[in-house]
Amino acid sequence: MLDRSLRSVLSRPLEATAAAIDRPWISPDGLTITGLVLGVGSAVAAGFQLxxxxxALWLVSRVADGLxxxxxxRRRRRVTEDAAPPPSHAGGFLDITADFVAYGATVVGVAFGATxxxxxxxxxxxxxxxxYYINGTAFLAFSSIAERSGRTIDDGRSLSFLGRIAEGTETIVVxxxxxxLPFWAWQIALIWAVFVAVSATQRIVAGYRALR
Known part of the structure; x- marks a missing residue:
């Protein structure tokens, strides 16, 4: 729900930071892996009630995920200007996989620490x-079928993303x-599960209608 608004707010700071770290030894895939490691580290720390x-690890991991x-x-634009071969989609695949691992691991870590x-x-x-499982299935299935049927949604991301009330921004906040507030973690989890379930239902309905 808030992803588009947040991207418009953070686009300039992220572009400036990306320009500052644009060095040969820093790669987008490396940032993705860094974000994944930090996200899993956050889950482990939560499990130990740290x-x-x-x-801190969670927020830094999400910054790396945005960068x-x-x-x-940024590098794709430079490649296009230089008329070089286009980059592969491996980075997008790695990014969404890392997100799913980080999200799932954090849920488990918080659950262990809170219980x-x-x-x-x-x-x-x-x-x-x-x-999460149902929601992820809905938008990944839509993205795959939309790509094959020529009905992709291009918003700058690697996947055709059906935005609804529970997106990346809301996930980071929750x-x-x-x-x-770990002492209220299970109550927050219960409310969040309802929001994600509603979002999943919205995606299933919207995806079905878009592909008819």
Missing amino acids: WWVAL DGTLAR TGYGAPWWPFLLVLLA HSLWLI
């Missing part, structure tokens, strides 16, 4: 993972809230 460490695409697009530290129940976090 909440502020987990929050990888910005740097890739052991605050006696929170497991089932709200399981509902979040189920909602995962941050878990780490700031």
